[in-house]
Amino acid sequence: MIGTAVSLDVAMRMLLEGAKMTVILSxxxxxxxxxxxxxxxxxxxxxxxxxxxxxxxxxxxxRGIPLLAIYMVIFFSIPLLTGIGxxxxxxxxxGLGIRSSAYQSQxxxxxxxxxxxxxxxxxxxxxxxxxxxxxxxxxxxxxxxAVPAWMNEYVIVLKDTSIALAIGIVELxxxxxxLVSITGEPFRYYGLxxxxxLIMVLPLTYLAxxxxxxxxxxxxxxxxxxxx
Amino acid sequence: MPPTSESDVLIIRNLKKRFGEKxxxxxxxxxxxxxxxxxxxxxxxxxxxxxLRCINRLVEPDEGEIIFDGINVLSKDVDIRKIRARIGFVFxxxxxxxxxxxxxxxxIGPKVVKGLSDExxxxxxxxxxxxxxxxxxxxxxxxxxxxxxxxxxxxxxxALAMEPDxxxxxxxxxxxxxxxxxxxxxxxxxxxxKKVTMLVVTHEIGFxxxxxxxxxxxxxxxxxxxxxxxxxxxxxxxxxxxxxLRRIADLSL
Numbered sequence: 001m002i003g004t005a006v007s008l009d010v011a012m013r014m015l016l017e018g019a020k021m022t023v024i025l026s027x028x029x030x031x032x033x034x035x036x037x038x039x040x041x042x043x044x045x046x047x048x049x050x051x052x053x054x055x056x057x058x059x060x061x062x063r064g065i066p067l068l069a070i071y072m073v074i075f076f077s078i079p080l081l082t083g084i085g086x087x088x089x090x091x092x093x094x095g096l097g098i099r100s101s102a103y104q105s106q107x108x109x110x111x112x113x114x115x116x117x118x119x120x121x122x123x124x125x126x127x128x129x130x131x132x133x134x135x136x137x138x139x140x141x142x143x144x145x146a147v148p149a150w151m152n153e154y155v156i157v158l159k160d161t162s163i164a165l166a167i168g169i170v171e172l173x174x175x176x177x178x179l180v181s182i183t184g185e186p187f188r189y190y191g192l193x194x195x196x197x198l199i200m201v202l203p204l205t206y207l208a209x210x211x212x213x214x215x216x217x218x219x220x221x222x223x224x225x226x227x228x
Numbered sequence: 229m230p231p232t233s234e235s236d237v238l239i240i241r242n243l244k245k246r247f248g249e250k251x252x253x254x255x256x257x258x259x260x261x262x263x264x265x266x267x268x269x270x271x272x273x274x275x276x277x278x279x280l281r282c283i284n285r286l287v288e289p290d291e292g293e294i295i296f297d298g299i300n301v302l303s304k305d306v307d308i309r310k311i312r313a314r315i316g317f318v319f320x321x322x323x324x325x326x327x328x329x330x331x332x333x334x335x336i337g338p339k340v341v342k343g344l345s346d347e348x349x350x351x352x353x354x355x356x357x358x359x360x361x362x363x364x365x366x367x368x369x370x371x372x373x374x375x376x377x378x379x380x381x382x383x384x385x386x387a388l389a390m391e392p393d394x395x396x397x398x399x400x401x402x403x404x405x406x407x408x409x410x411x412x413x414x415x416x417x418x419x420x421x422k423k424v425t426m427l428v429v430t431h432e433i434g435f436x437x438x439x440x441x442x443x444x445x446x447x448x449x450x451x452x453x454x455x456x457x458x459x460x461x462x463x464x465x466x467x468x469x470x471x472x473l474r475r476i477a478d479l480s481l
Contacts, residue, residue, distance in 0.1 A: 116324035121286055122383075126337040126390060127313030141327045160234055217327045218370040 004182050011179055011189065017197050018175030025092055025171060026158040033157070034150075037104030044105065045112045046134065050059025055105070062102035067163050071095045075167040092164040100157050105151060111145040112138055144215045151208035155201050172196060235261045236295075237394050237425050238283065242324030245278055252278045253289065254449035262396060263423035267436040267457070271447030275431040279446075280396045283427075284308075284315045297393055313341050316395035320402050322379040324371040325426055330357065332365045332383045334389045341390070349389075356385035360415045369419035377408030381415055388424075395419075397428040431476055437461055445469045 043055040049199040061069070078084070088092070115138045121131040162173035176193035180186045245253040252275040260266050268276050271456040281287040283294060285301065285308050294301040299312055324333050334353035338344045344352070349430055357367060360381035371379055387395050397416070401409035413435050419424060420439040430436065435444050436457050445453040445459045445468075453460060453469045464470045 116323075118319060118321055120323055122323035122325070122386075124286065124315070124317070125284055125312055125317035127309045127311075127341040128384070130310060132340055136336060137325055141325075143328065179444065218372045 006154055006179060006183055011192070014175045014179060015172060015189075015196055018170060021169065022158065022161045022197075023172040023200070024170065025089075025096065025161045025164060026180035028093045029161070030062050030076065030154050030157050031206065032093060033100030033104045036098060036100035037103035038088075039106050040101060041112055044109050059102045059105055063101050063106075067095065067099055068098055068166055071167050074200055088164075088168045089152035091167055093160075094158060095166070096157060099160075100153060101155055102186060103156075103209070104150065107146050107149040108142060111142040111149075114145055115141045116133050118203035118222055119172075120132065141217060144157070144217055147215050149203055151211065155204055158200060158204075159197065234449070235263075237262050239295040240279075240283070240407060242292040243279065243282060243289050243294065245275070245282060245289045245291075252449055253282070253292075255292070256449070256451055258444060258451060258454070259481075260425060261441075262393075262425055264441045265420040265426045265428065265439050266442050266444065267440035268281050268427070268429045268446055269431065269433070269436060269472070270384075270440050270444075270452070274446040275400050275449040276446050280317070280398050280427065280429060282313045284317060284392055286317075299470045309310045309341075309433060311391055313337075316381070316390060316392035318383050318387055318395060318397045318400050320399040322371070322376070322383045322403075324379055324383055324386070328350065329368050329370055330362060330374065331387075333371070333382055334385045337386060337390045352389050353385070356389040357382070359388060359418075360385045361411075365397075371385055375408060376404045380408075380412045384412070384415060385417075388419075394425040394427060397430065399429055401430065403421070403427065403434055433461060433476065435471070445472065447472070462464070 040055045040058060040126065043051040044059075065073075071091065074095045075086065075088060079086065116120070119137055119141075120133055123137045129135065161169075163170050164171055165174040173191050176189045179189040183189065236259040241257050243253050243256045244251070253393055254275075256268075256275070256279060268279070270276055278287055282289040283296075283301070286424070289302065289481075292302075292425065296311055296315065299306060299311065299466070301308070319415050322332075325336065328336060331350070331353055335346075335349040335357050338349040339346065339351050342349075354367075362378060362381055368377055371382070374382065384395075400416070402413050404412060409432070414434060416426070416428070416435065417439050426452065428440075438457075440457045443456060443457045444451050445460065445466075447453075453464060453466050458471070461473065464473060
């Protein structure tokens with residue numbers, strides 16, 4: 001079969017289908033990462049000793065293991081140990097999502113800490129509780145300051161979806177692999193896939209700049225200089 | 229023990245605080261009457277800021293008593309947030325909320341802490357901002373777009389909007405150049421005239437002279453000398469007070 005010609009039309013349709021999976025996977029993963037990562041960051045900055053320690057261990061483990069290994073554990077080992085199987089798609093979302101949560105928690109931890117002690121004291125002095133201070137003073141600023149780094153994290157997640165092909169997810173790189181195995185033309189199809197990754201990523205770089213401008217806090221640095 | 233009376237908003241008795249080896253407050257006692265402006269002067273490291281921060285328990289004192297409007301502030305049963313809501317605090321570095329406009333900075337207290345409606349909070353905030361003479365075109369500006377003097381006036385308005393029983397000022401003009409300090413001091417003088425109760429830590433001898441009802445000179449964690457502003461500033465009894473005044477003031481002593 002190797003050497004069969006595939007029309008550009010068919011090839012593009014396959015690649016775009018793969019790209020669609022890439023986008024879906026990356027969006028679900030970054031959201032899961034946010035839902036887990038932000039509370040982890042709050043635990044690390046506001047929690048007691050025990051919570052802080054748990055959060056640090058969580059972060060350390062996930063940042064210390066390669067994504068491929070995380071996938072293998074989730075997809076292959078957990079079903080063996082627990083007897084509960086997980087569809088590859090959700091294993092991919094969970095693996096990428098929790099890995100991202102460890103990096104997102106770092107992003108939010110640093111921006112939470114960047115909200116000065118002075119503002120927190122001012123909030124306490126008005127009579128605000130810890131929770132109110134977090135809700136009305138710290139998080140609105142921490143989240144806005146995190147926009148550039150968070151967009152950067154999204155780009156990383158988007159690119160790392162390709163590793164999900166190892167557990168059978170048919171995303172952009174996997175589709176390119178198919179095309180290469182049929183046609184024997186790696187340069188053309190991996191090249192096209194690479195090009196598609198680029199045109200997904202480049203607008204995000206632009207978007208990051210726009211968002212940073214829109215949501216940046218006037219007079220605070222950080223949000224104005226965006227590089228991805 | 230200092231005399232207590234109905235009109236004392238704040239009574240401090242034998243307040244002590246140490247940080248590690250260093251004793252910062254060594255048994256401080258005084259009281260503040262309703263409507264009074266009390267000024268605390270003294271060299272840095274004398275415990276002035278720590279004292280203010282103990283009063284609303286941003287710092288926990290080790291020993292002593294703080295009675296605010298008849299309530300024992302240091303009691304375990306006290307909800308300190310309720311006390312803080314009634315004690316204004318103005319910081320050296322303003323500490324405005326950077327993501328909020330001037331108006332929002334002043335509104336947030338009445339809204340979040342007192343649970344007032346948006347309209348009610350806005351009405352109070354506008355009134356407070358007018359009381360500190362903030363230019364109306366600055367209401368919608370963010371802290372970073374305001375001058376230091378404007379920022380500190382917004383911070384004072386933020387305290388005023390809570391309608392506090394007393395406002396504590398922690399070196400409110402030390403981060404400002406003299407011209408901007410002037411506009412802040414003008415506002416504080418007006419508040420003193422309106423009988424807003426104030427406890428002010430400052431190096432502004434001029435303000436102490438014409439706005440204070442009493443001046444306390446802090447030295448080595450103690451009230452070293454106290455008295456009427458004219459008496460204490462022009463005619464200090466103790467050597468340390470004289471030395472301090474000579475160093476910081478351009479008064480003709």
